[in-house]
Amino acid sequence: MKKKQFQTESKKLLDMMINSIYTHKEIFLRELISNASDAIDKRYFRSLTEPETGLKRDEYEITLSVDKDAGTLTVSDNGCGMSMEELEKNLGTIAKSGSLDFKTENQSDNVDIIGQFGVGFYSAFMVADKVSVSSKVYGAETGYRWESEGVDGYTVEPCDKETVGTDIVLHIKPDTEEEDYCEYLDPYSIQRLVKKYSDYIHHPIRMDFETEKPVEGDDKKTEKVIEHRTLNSITPLWKKQPAEVTEEEYKSFYSQKYYDYEAPLKTIHYRQEGTVEYTALLYIPSHAPFDYYSKNYEKGLTLYSSGVMIMERCADMLPDYFSFVKGLIDSSDISLNISRETLQQDHQLKTIAKAVEKKIKNELSKLMETDREKYETFFKAFGSQLKFGVYSDYGMHKELLQDLIMFISSAEMKYTTLKEYVARMPEGQKSIYYACGETPEKALKLPQAAAVTSKGYELLLLSEDIDEFTLQTLMSYEDKKFVNVATDGLDLSSEEETKKLEEENTSKKELLDFVKESVGGLSAVRFSNTLGGHPAALSSESGMSIEMAKVLSKMPDAGEGLKASLVLELNSDHPVTAKIKELFGTDKDKCARYAKLLYAQARLLSGLEIEDPEDLSRMICEMMV
């Protein structure tokens, strides 16, 4: 019989396709099962108007079988089948999709056909060196067999086939050094692949398993029995109406899919209608996975196209600041043949991702309002990620995220949102004040903190590395600037007080210069009236605060430039300051030593290391004896 050549550019395309379109060879099974499922839908659809052409609803099935000796895997369906012409047309031309034609011709809600690209079938050649398709349509005298060994071409000839439908026989390739093909002849591997990719195909996928069973009446003997198993779950949980799904079902689906044995904090399940249609089932875990804050963590949502899995962890579906969300998107608008490479250009997916992002945000806001305790549990686990989101991309997402973040407030040492803080601000308070420390308690102990709280103002107590970067990115909230208490020029004093302090700073300039000289490395020394009972404290001038400099200097590529410009503030009301003023006139040496001691104390209060501990120890001993 004469071998026919594949049409047009098909040869090249076939070669390319076999070797590169799909990253995973194993998806061939998903493609063949999807085609079989489409074929059943087509036959069912026809039977709505011509009942004699169809079967009873529960008779439709897809059967898989392996023959290890012959080295074949067979995928059979009792769907519509293909005539000789259709075999030629649909399988002889690559990128010819009979399913797409069918969809355009039969616009109906009843059909949920998966295929539309016309290349899926050829993925069979990724694992088989010969593919044989026997098919028969309703009312035909005989069946036809299409056969091909790949690029060389194909043959079509009549064959015996009793039932309507299609059998696809794959002659699995022999194993090579790089690739094991024999797993496609193992029923358990096949079962795993069906579970992974085709679990929610809405027709039963069945396969026979040979198992050993104890012989009845004789425990010692076993006999071989054939078990006819259905491999797929058939109805996806997410395709059910949310009202029909129990909390238990959501939970068990979550723990099975995401290997988390703690119940999720929140489940979000909804169907979006409109320009793009999709169903989403999303989960917010109740705790961070052990690798969440490491490089190994992979974010993403699983993508399904009408119940067929097309990508396990699609990173583009989630922004980094919501990377903790687990779940899936199912949309018939997504093409089956999407790959990581074409994903980023996919307009539909982008639209869906945007909508999903908005939904997550709204659900989190709602949770914050309706169940504060739960929200705080969430925030303890993932709050840093949200704060990082504000800071990242030059603050591009700050509008979206600023009302989701919280900080500990000095008021009751409890979490507060910025909105709540501003609403509680007393008359006369112009800025939002914050203090940084290793813990909120330590931040509250900063010398400058008391000046703020004694005025009856609240302080945000920042203790995470990212915190101050987040506030610096926000700059202000509802027109209230964020002010670090440990920066130069805390605007708390009255006009009169400020004037008095300025006068003192001018008249005692000589002393201040002497202290600066003695200590070294400072950008200024000044008198201050905001230190409460402390004699001295450090603050910083210009953009970089002491805490930010600390964080940045921990980074692996920290340079010398990452230093805060330190200002030593001396409490103008403190007896020690009076003592220094006195010594400046009587004993310059001692005055210089005291200045160094004060500086050392101030460093300790700011959580900075002492530059020369030996020198400090010596000075203290001298004072003690």
Ligand code: ADP
């Ligand atoms: P797609 O599914 O994207 O249309 P495929 O390459 O997977 O492309 O299949 C090509 C065409 O072959 C299908 O559109 C369909 O018309 C036909 N076809 C494939 N498998 C079957 C089958 N099991 N039964 C009937 N028709 C089939």
Ligand code: MG
């Ligand atoms: Mg297909």
